[in-house]
Amino acid sequence: MKKEEEKKRDSSFAEGAISILSVLQHHSRPIFRILVLPDVKKEETNLGKLFRLAKKEKIPIELSSPAFFESVTTGHTHGGVIAEVGSRKMLSPEEVFAPENGFVFLLCGLEDPFNFGCAVRSFYAAGATGMVLTPRNWLSAAGVTIRSSAGATEAVPCAVAEDNEALIALARARGYRVVCASEKDSTPLFSADLKKPLFLIVGGEKRGITKDLLKASDLRVRIPYGRNFSASLTASGAAAVCAFEVFRQNQICKGEGI
Numbered sequence: 001m002k003k004e005e006e007k008k009r010d011s012s013f014a015e016g017a018i019s020i021l022s023v024l025q026h027h028s029r030p031i032f033r034i035l036v037l038p039d040v041k042k043e044e045t046n047l048g049k050l051f052r053l054a055k056k057e058k059i060p061i062e063l064s065s066p067a068f069f070e071s072v073t074t075g076h077t078h079g080g081v082i083a084e085v086g087s088r089k090m091l092s093p094e095e096v097f098a099p100e101n102g103f104v105f106l107l108c109g110l111e112d113p114f115n116f117g118c119a120v121r122s123f124y125a126a127g128a129t130g131m132v133l134t135p136r137n138w139l140s141a142a143g144v145t146i147r148s149s150a151g152a153t154e155a156v157p158c159a160v161a162e163d164n165e166a167l168i169a170l171a172r173a174r175g176y177r178v179v180c181a182s183e184k185d186s187t188p189l190f191s192a193d194l195k196k197p198l199f200l201i202v203g204g205e206k207r208g209i210t211k212d213l214l215k216a217s218d219l220r221v222r223i224p225y226g227r228n229f230s231a232s233l234t235a236s237g238a239a240a241v242c243a244f245e246v247f248r249q250n251q252i253c254k255g256e257g258i
Helices: 017-026 045-056 066-072 113-125 142-148 164-173 211-216 235-253
Strands: 013-015 031-036 061-063 081-085 103-108 130-133 158-160 177-181 198-203 219-222
Touching (some): 013 017, 013 142, 017 031, 017 045, 017 081, 017 142, 031 045, 045 061, 103 235, 113 142, 113 235, 164 177, 177 211, 198 235
Parallel strands (some): 031 061, 103 130, 103 198, 130 158
Antiparallel strands (some): 013 081, 031 081
């Protein structure tokens, strides 16, 4: 069993065929080599597709040992295939906010790379067009974040923003409203106007959203509960609820309904 701290370490290995396929298909990171265990079942659909793409891209595929896999992986769901990868390629914030009717999100203060990946997965599935990251983010923990997001961290366009004031100014200049998920001075989520273009910020359970972002927001929203509940949802749970409410409202706006 992997120790908890080992699961959070930086990792230069993408784990599992789905993760590696996402990197390949979106050209999100350089892939230096693909490693497989001797007993891997190469006839599986995803593996066959992966090996064909790797051959086309001239990426070397090498046999490796269980001992090496154990030393570099963060879990046991890799299916006998991993890939040594480089850093995630980034766009500029200006490029992320380029879509006129976009849906961009920022995750603040998440303490765990697994939850970060799950949150990105929900936003991407709900149609987010871009992700903004703080300089300290979990994309360096490739083994966990790519796998837990089902490859969404590699699919969604993303940028790093070092200056929150400049970030908010850019979002507003492009016509985006800034919405923060927060309990204080907030509107119930399902009563709020979440029409695009929208920049939605969700914080972690402990550190949450920084004060400067909260102060600069155009709107704060909270998720109403079905009973008295003194605790809060996980950040990944809150992200899923918020992301799909944005999706719901904008589908209805387009006349498609749900």
